[in-house]
Amino acid sequence: MSVWLPGAPCTPRACVEATASLTALPRAVLRLTAVVLLVLTGVALSPLGGRIPAGAIRRWSLAVVRAAGVRVRVAGAVAPDGGLLLVANHISWLDIPLLAAVRPARMLAKSEIRGWPVAGALAARGGVLFIDRDRLRALPGTVARIADTLRAGQAVAVFPEGSTWCGRAQGHFRRAVFQSALDAGVPVQPVRLRYRTRAGAASTAPAYVGDDSLLASLWRVVSARGLVAEVEIRPVIEAGGHPDRGALAAAAGAQVLGGPGPSSPLPAPHGPVAAVAGPANCR
DSSP states (O other): OOSSSOOOSOOHHHHOOOOSSBOOHHHHHHHHHHHHHHHHHHHHHGGGGGGSOHHHHHHHHHHHHHHTTEEEEEESOOOOSSOEEEEEOOOOTTHHHHHHHHSOOEEEEEGGGGGSTTHHHHHHHTTOEEEOTTOGGGHHHHHHHHHHHHHTTOEEEEOTTSSOOOSSSOOOOOSTTHHHHHHHTOOEEEEEEEEEETTSOBOOTTOOOTTOOHHHHHHHHHHBSSEEEEEEEOOOBOGGGSSSHHHHHHHHHHHHHSOOOOSSOOOOTTSOOOOOOOOOOOO
8 A cells, every 4th residue: 555645445335325316328328428528629639738728628627527417516716826736635536627627737646547548648738747656755756846836836736635535434634745835835725525416415426436447437427317516615725824744734634624614605406405424434
């Protein structure tokens, strides 16, 4: 088990509930086709890199999520420009386009993604910062590259739990990456991600955990009915107000994994939204 990327106890069989309400098969196929076409469009345009306007990236990212049949609710405001470390909890592959819809950023990802068909090419051309999970000695160099990117005025998006969790259980924020915010002197923007049904119940259907395949997870999402992604943008944390990376990681983790509710409530289309279950043993 990697020190940088610890494994979660969550597995598809133990944590992911069967989809209670399924869309008709033709609709699910149409959703899947739309997602694939949008991703291929992203691959085709990715060589343009930084020449693509931020607004276009946001719209494309939202389109991917909505094409999968998932509604999006956003509360809060993200820092509009300058270097920023964007940190969030990690549940699903949907988390990546959701964060890009909040603010386009260079993503930190495991090096294995480079070998993925289609997604690997999109990630590499899109400026993803890769980390070798099996080489702890490479970690300081990765932190230094992130700090350089932040100093250049760019945003970097990271999932500090180091692994996907089902949403009912959660990990804790690993501290190493927060050193880059301290070194670059930039703020940290915590973001809390949650998935629910339209009725307000927490849903693990979008979870991409354990030995789940990307195709199986994608099909589960496009087949579900009434999924809602909640994106809660928490207040910015100034890195200079904390003595070290451990304190900074703890402050961000408290806002995302165990902090108070949002400053502006998320709208609920069918009555009040139920609270997310706290940490649990998924096994």
